Amino acid sequence: MTAPAEFSPWTDPSAKPLIRFTGVTKRFGDFTAIDNVDLDIFEKEFFALLGPSGCGKTTLMRMLAGFEMPTEGLIELDGQDIAPVPPNKRATNMMFQSYALFPHLSLRDNIAFGLHREKMPKDRIAARVDEMLKLVQLEPFASRKPHQISGGQRQRVALARCLAKAPKLLLLDEPLGALDRKLREETQFELMDIQEKTGTTFVIVTHDQEEAMTVASRVAVMDHGRLVQVATPAAIYETPNSTYVADFIGDVNIIEGKAEPGDGIMGIAWAEGQPNLTGASDLTLASGATVFMAIRPEKVRISAEKPEGAANAVAGKVLDIAYLGNISTYHVELPGGQVIKAQTANTDRIARRDFTWEDAVWLSWSATAGVVLER
Amino acid sequence: MRRFSWFNATALTLGFAFLYLPMLILIIYSFNGGRLVTVWSGFSTKWYGELFRNEAFLDAAWVTLKVAVFSSTIATVLGTMAAYVLIRGGRFLGRTLFSGMIYAPLVMPEVITGLSLLLLFIGIGLDRGILTIVLAHTTFSMCYVSVVVSSRLVTFDRSLEEAALDLGCTPFDAFRLVTLPIIAPAVISGWLLAFTLSLDDLVIASFTSGPSATTLPIKIFSAVRLGVSPEINALSTLLIAIVAVGVITASLVSKRAIIRRQRDEQAAIKAVA
Numbered sequence A: 001m002t003a004p005a006e007f008s009p010w011t012d013p014s015a016k017p018l019i020r021f022t023g024v025t026k027r028f029g030d031f032t033a034i035d036n037v038d039l040d041i042f043e044k045e046f047f048a049l050l051g052p053s054g055c056g057k058t059t060l061m062r063m064l065a066g067f068e069m070p071t072e073g074l075i076e077l078d079g080q081d082i083a084p085v086p087p088n089k090r091a092t093n094m095m096f097q098s099y100a101l102f103p104h105l106s107l108r109d110n111i112a113f114g115l116h117r118e119k120m121p122k123d124r125i126a127a128r129v130d131e132m133l134k135l136v137q138l139e140p141f142a143s144r145k146p147h148q149i150s151g152g153q154r155q156r157v158a159l160a161r162c163l164a165k166a167p168k169l170l171l172l173d174e175p176l177g178a179l180d181r182k183l184r185e186e187t188q189f190e191l192m193d194i195q196e197k198t199g200t201t202f203v204i205v206t207h208d209q210e211e212a213m214t215v216a217s218r219v220a221v222m223d224h225g226r227l228v229q230v231a232t233p234a235a236i237y238e239t240p241n242s243t244y245v246a247d248f249i250g251d252v253n254i255i256e257g258k259a260e261p262g263d264g265i266m267g268i269a270w271a272e273g274q275p276n277l278t279g280a281s282d283l284t285l286a287s288g289a290t291v292f293m294a295i296r297p298e299k300v301r302i303s304a305e306k307p308e309g310a311a312n313a314v315a316g317k318v319l320d321i322a323y324l325g326n327i328s329t330y331h332v333e334l335p336g337g338q339v340i341k342a343q344t345a346n347t348d349r350i351a352r353r354d355f356t357w358e359d360a361v362w363l364s365w366s367a368t369a370g371v372v373l374e375r
Numbered sequence B: 001m002r003r004f005s006w007f008n009a010t011a012l013t014l015g016f017a018f019l020y021l022p023m024l025i026l027i028i029y030s031f032n033g034g035r036l037v038t039v040w041s042g043f044s045t046k047w048y049g050e051l052f053r054n055e056a057f058l059d060a061a062w063v064t065l066k067v068a069v070f071s072s073t074i075a076t077v078l079g080t081m082a083a084y085v086l087i088r089g090g091r092f093l094g095r096t097l098f099s100g101m102i103y104a105p106l107v108m109p110e111v112i113t114g115l116s117l118l119l120l121f122i123g124i125g126l127d128r129g130i131l132t133i134v135l136a137h138t139t140f141s142m143c144y145v146s147v148v149v150s151s152r153l154v155t156f157d158r159s160l161e162e163a164a165l166d167l168g169c170t171p172f173d174a175f176r177l178v179t180l181p182i183i184a185p186a187v188i189s190g191w192l193l194a195f196t197l198s199l200d201d202l203v204i205a206s207f208t209s210g211p212s213a214t215t216l217p218i219k220i221f222s223a224v225r226l227g228v229s230p231e232i233n234a235l236s237t238l239l240i241a242i243v244a245v246g247v248i249t250a251s252l253v254s255k256r257a258i259i260r261r262q263r264d265e266q267a268a269i270k271a272v273a
């Protein structure tokens, strides 16, 4: 699915990053859009930037492309400070969030634009453009102008235009947002394919966490100009470092409580008169400090009887059931009023619901299923 | 459809009469056979013939045309550059002052502009002739061009220029290959504006022209002061005809562009659906 398992230069202390941000801050007036970012991105990575609108993803990319200068800090490409290099001399291409297609040129000329600047021979340009048009499935529209095609088609032209130059570093700002699911998945695989063939490094902004999980070698979750966590998709999903990240990627239940630390085990007092929750953790916290347990719905088991020997078991009643085809999500209300989601796979063809509204049920999960978080 | 009403019809007739009656009278009298302008003495085109034998008028017309072409072209280049720098140049010292100053000649009374140019030309010892008129017209029409072009540049999507840079253009190439073709309609209308301003300018030209070169408006004005001649009527009729043809062609061209664009869009919508 992702790059081969052994591809993990970020764990190798001797590996040289392709891009290195050192203490980069960007301010617009007195608004801080990027706040003291340190980041290494390695060659051949497929690096995804994830975060809510306005958190600084586009700004980070524009600094790499050369349209914004860092207010403080240093950005290096291949060990060279890129601040003095103008955008047209950088070995990067950017796909703009607004596409920025040239309205006076046909799709063919839009895609060929960057190749003409390289003084590539005419016949090679034509061949390359045809290849790109084929890739994005726009051959029949080649002589149209951008205003004569649909939004999704425009997005594909923008993608083709920046892919055409096969740069060292590709910056894609939400490249697939306007495509339907099928085309999006196809294009995702094309991107990964291109990446494998050409060894191009990709930095991609996406609002679609599933996309980030599918294509990325690593994911950076951003918030208010800061990097909250940078890790592989699996690590982000399984061991988020904060409730913010846990909540941002996928569905999660978060239960707040007071810490009662043990040896490698964290007890969490979460409600009056209920047994403590327990989770594996090596956090060193003072007794009584606020902690959170984050647990994914698919790791919560639902049963009619109290399960034997489960590390965590709580009773509640079914509030709502969402049937999503391949899975069902049960919303279970605990006595304190908190609602916990539990997911079960529907393996039978005819959905056999074991539980229905208002049923009293037990929820349980093991000590290693959830993560214990400080914030 | 609105219902026909007497009030509307009267208003329309009066309005158009007010606008076009003077011109109509001028056109009719240009075909008058007699020498007296106000007495009709039969249809004739002889004044047109006279006009084309009148060297002084032809010379003036030729001077006017040359001045208009040169001054509007120079004004378009300078005005576009000024607009680009003021909108795109980011913040530089005195930017606000500059952008305010570019509008000043628009509100300056022409007499003052003309007089100050005259003083300048005398001061630097430049002989008055075609060159001085071209310079003077460039000076004031450049501001009009820069106003027209900068209002287009304000709404111009900056990311298009960034995309061009990103794809390897130098800033100059980005302007030449992306910005200029897109703002071309504004630049062309700036040129047309400068051209017509130069064609009908009387005040500034009369300050800056010399005995060696006279423009048509000056010629007409001075001829009329000696009494209206049928030749002037013929000349004016020709000017009206030229302007009318120009205006009609321009509107037809832009209308066709709109229709073609709409048809393309319709085709695109069908192809997508």
Ligand SMILES: Nc1ncnc2c1ncn2[C@@H]1O[C@H](COP(=O)(O)OP(=O)(O)OP(=O)(O)O)[C@@H](O)[C@H]1O
Binding pocket: A028, A031, A033, A051, A052, A053, A054, A055, A056, A057, A058, A059, A060, A097
């Ligand atoms: N030129 C600018 N001047 C002032 N503020 C800016 C400028 N560019 C961006 N910002 C601000 O910086 C913040 C980050 O913007 P950015 O475009 O990077 O967000 P984003 O993460 O790409 O959001 P989205 O997902 O909506 O595209 C925003 O709050 C934005 O308002």
Ligand SMILES: [Mg+2]
Binding pocket: A057, A058, A059, A097, A173
């Ligand atoms: Mg953005």
